[in-house]
Amino acid sequence: MKLKTPVFIVNFKTYKESTGKNALSLAKICEKVAKKTGKEIVICVQPTDIKEISSKVSIPVFSQHIDGIEYGANTGHILPEAVLESKGAGSLLNHSEDQFEFEALKKASERMKGLGLLRVICANTPKKAEMIASLSPEFIAIEPPELIGTLVSVSKADPKVITDTVSLVKKINPNIKVLCGAGVATKDDVKKAIELGANGILIATAVVKAKDQRKALLDFVSAF
Numbered sequence: 001m002k003l004k005t006p007v008f009i010v011n012f013k014t015y016k017e018s019t020g021k022n023a024l025s026l027a028k029i030c031e032k033v034a035k036k037t038g039k040e041i042v043i044c045v046q047p048t049d050i051k052e053i054s055s056k057v058s059i060p061v062f063s064q065h066i067d068g069i070e071y072g073a074n075t076g077h078i079l080p081e082a083v084l085e086s087k088g089a090g091s092l093l094n095h096s097e098d099q100f101e102f103e104a105l106k107k108a109s110e111r112m113k114g115l116g117l118l119r120v121i122c123a124n125t126p127k128k129a130e131m132i133a134s135l136s137p138e139f140i141a142i143e144p145p146e147l148i149g150t151l152v153s154v155s156k157a158d159p160k161v162i163t164d165t166v167s168l169v170k171k172i173n174p175n176i177k178v179l180c181g182a183g184v185a186t187k188d189d190v191k192k193a194i195e196l197g198a199n200g201i202l203i204a205t206a207v208v209k210a211k212d213q214r215k216a217l218l219d220f221v222s223a224f
Contacts, residue, residue: 003040007042007179008042008203009120015208017208018045018208024053045062045063060118064095065078069111080115093121102131143182144158178198187220207220
């Protein structure tokens with residue numbers, strides 16, 4: 001599977017508004033907005049929700065985490081094959097709320113690549129993004145952790161983080177797409193991130209916790 005850019009990725013996290021039945025409801029909203037606008041919208045859900053949601057919506061469904069393990073005695077870990085069998089199309093890796101040591105990240109990335117699962121690997125600094133670029137994931141999301149959940153966008157707070165990340169990553173591998181995350185709160189934040197060279201947005205709070213999720217999502221993707 002290939003995703004067209006700009007891409008808008010909604011991370012459901014583990015909010016009440018995006019768990020179980022609520023997750024399915026939000027997934028259907030995302031699907032309707034994707035169909036209405038023609039925009040590429042991807043959802044990242046809890047592993048327990050992947051199978052049901054992927055069977056009921058046509059947009060790409062990602063896991064929020066995958067481990068670089070193989071079949072065997074790995075209690076509590078998430079097997080890449082299990083995500084694939086549940087019709088997951090990919091996964092986030094290394095989110096600031098669930099970080100990897102680099103060797104573990106490399107192994108998870110390689111296992112996903114071998115199975116054809118798309119990788120969105122998060123980085124908290126441009127230098128970390130440069131290091132992650134050596135793994136050649138499809139996407140790198142730059143997310144300064146101090147801005148996550150704040151509704152203060154990195155595109156406004158420190159735009160150089162985006163431009164530096166794009167520059168460093170493209171020097172390593174020009175095929176990697178760079179996403180902007182952390183604190184995206186308005187349509188202007190999205191526009192600014194794209195102007196700075198981002199190929200899409202990774203968002204959570206501003207959509208999941210919105211009083212009107214559909215309206216919020218429509219407003220954001222209209223910036224593309």
